[in-house]
Amino acid sequence: PRVLVTGGSGFLASAVIDTLLARGYSVVTTVRSHERANQLRADRPGVSPAQLDYAIVDDIARLGAFDAAVQQSPPLDAVIHTASPFHYRIDDLKRDMLDPAVNGTVGVLQSIHKYAPTVKHVAITSSFASMYNNPNKPTGSTYNEDDWNPVTWDTALSPEHSAGQAGYRTSKALAEKSAWEFVKENKPSFSLTALNPPLIFGPVKPNTSSLQNMNTSNARFVEFITGAVKEKCPPTGSLFWVDVRDVALAHVLAIEKPEAAGKRYFVAAGPFSNVELVAFIGESFPKYKDLLPSGEALVPGQYPKGGPPYKVDNSRSVAELGLTYRSLEEIAAQPNQNRRDVPEAF
């Protein structure tokens, strides 16, 4: 079968592509430039253009941007849409986040609906950001697929929803809501599945050439091991984590399993705290010990206020997709061998 993966230059997409190739799929991926496409090829020297091809889509914020990419020969069987901005440097929420996230998602669905009738399944990368429901969620309660970020188009530009991390979360929530609305209104012949991972850790993409251009979710490890926050462990800021290889597999299972049609999946390994990550790095990679933040007890499993504030219910992904979740120890046990200039902690 042939699958289109959008945003092939990304951290998650890189793992999705490798998972698809390992399972025998033929992959086409969209990237913004020929330079990025050449890099993808160079990263996978044994892989032929028939196994991994690319299409240039330079601006996912433009509706119609995917029209040509979805019309492939041989034709596509499924699409996995991962491309979306993931950073917290927002000057203009609409331009920097909402347009690429929402138009990118609705745009790819529109293009498939119009021009790619052979596509049977579409999986989109949503996020825990689309589920995050603070402060309405009582501490100690459990997150599952019934949870929704309450942001709407009317509240998106309010200060609580528009800046920094909140602005990113708004883009993901409105993108997923728009995708489900598209399906409801247009009744396309493909099925839709949303994957909702929390913060993703794990092996970086092969072309990560320096610690400076680390992807957003792995950036905190860079701060820890370079001594940038040595004086004090920064507040955790996120609730849950998951390994990139498990999220990648979840996307592929979502296009393979009929029961995934029309559903969202909270693909989360569990809660974490920065204190716990620092302790884990110190134990697994003692050479960084002197650079790690100090000042708090470094005991694995320990959380600043006595325990994780919320629980994870990932049972739908376990029961229906058959996922199992890696532990933090498994990241350390399988270090990246081929990554240039990046410590083996990744």
Ligand code: NDP
């Ligand atoms: P990356 O930044 O590594 O990848 C983002 C991808 O999207 C890149 O291929 C990037 O292209 C592309 N992209 C971003 N903005 C645009 C744009 N305006 N036009 C065209 N392409 C664009 O992030 P991740 O791999 O971590 O994220 C992938 C997906 O996973 C996103 O949808 C993100 O929201 C979601 N996600 C990520 C989590 C995480 O912790 N990493 C957690 C939950 C969800 P380029 O390389 O050219 O910049």
